[in-house]
Amino acid sequence: METSRPVIVKRVPQSLNLRQARTFLEEVRPLLEHDRPQLVFDLSLVRRLDAAGVEMLLFCMQEAARRDGDLKLASLSPQARVVLDLTRTGRLFEIYGTSAEAARSFSGYLPNMVRQFYPEQEDESTDGRNAA
């Protein structure tokens, strides 16, 4: 039975090299240490991504998986997409077009975070469910 555990959407900074990857990891580490963390990284701002950045993403996914949670990626910038394809890591993540879609994918019910930020999508999905 799915609960209303929060889905946390985190926006990844513009550049993700070794130094910034470390800083970002320090920011998200407390989120990864929750029980069954549900994380979405929004990569729409990313313009530079290197091997350290990719490694940090993989580390976050691994940590989330260790605690029965999951990390999903959303809104990939073309630059991020190219580097993930190049390193063959794109296929390891679930990737969604928008953060809302990624958050919705965690559950059949909309989590509180998404309901708060995207009320119109909540209405649409409720209407759709009622119609069905």
Add this chain to the structure above:
Amino acid sequence: MELGARSLQASSKVDSNLRGVRALLLVGGRPGLERFAEIPIALLDVLGRSILLRTIDRLRSAGVREIVVLSDADPLPPRPGSGLCKFNVVAPGDFWNDALSQVRLLARQSECVVVQRLGSWAEVDYAAMVGKHRSFGSALTQACSPMAGPLEVFVIASNSLSEAAALLRGELRDERIEPLLYETPGYVNAMSEPAEMRKLILDSFAGETAISPWGRELRPGVWVGRGARIHHDARLLAPAFVGAFCHVHDGAVVTRGSSLEHHAELDCAAVVDNSSLLPYTRVAAGLDVEQSVVGFRQVHSLQHRITVDVEDSHLIGVTQQYSMRVYKAMAWLIAWMPNALSKLIFEGGHDQAAPEASDSSAPALGDASLAPVESQRKSYQEMVTARRYGDE
């Protein structure tokens, strides 16, 4: 045998027809366009040889003896030999004025001048085009293709320099000029972006162009340039091209019409699928290059139509050979500078032969030049040793 004699006759006929014709090849002239990593696409290798060199080959085989190249960017090494053409690099701002000056110079000694801007790869029959130009007594003839429309290939009569001036001042795009059109049935590719470069490579593999890969056909559909090192566990799936001095490591895969230009390196288990690696490009182990043109620390994805800078040398780098050339050039400069400075200070800087004396081929000049060469060699060796320890 008869066929050979006939083709020889034909070529000698072409030679005599174009003996009075000079050619000017323009590379660039449109800042920011038709480039990859700031380098004009015409200067990048396509299956082992650049569009510029291939065009020079075509002009020479048609019988054009004197060819001048005007470029707004330095070519990649190896630079076209002086036997092939005169290569001039000019500032982008002066490009078209210099082109006009060159046309005026060439027109003095010739009956007509072929002016072609690269860019595009156009398989024009120069002999036929000049033939039409002559038979119609035209001042200006332009090649055009049924598929691509007007091409930037012109024949200008030597006594029509006003047309040449109007044409070049308008950067070959002045629509008020009405040239005689020569329709060419040959293959044309605009080469304005990396995607078109890939198309040219694939079309060449398919035999639709006159371009043949610059190497030995190791097995059907797989061409390998000289000095290339390919691990026996690497897989090359036809059609594929591995250029001169490339290094393909264990488990690497080159497939679906991919090309590796000279000195490229593909590390262990890396895959190049429907892509091109430009000269001196190193792809790190395990990477998957798919539908891309990669080089000079940039990746152009054909799928996403975007060029991405990859500054991380753990992913895309420059091969050791290229770095070694830079180090060698630096070592040469460091070795030469003290001599040159001391000469400048104590001898008033009148000795113009200093660079030649420091060349590695100096022993041929006599015993007097051996001492500086030895000292340079020693300092270079010291530098190499310092680098090695530095790396350790």
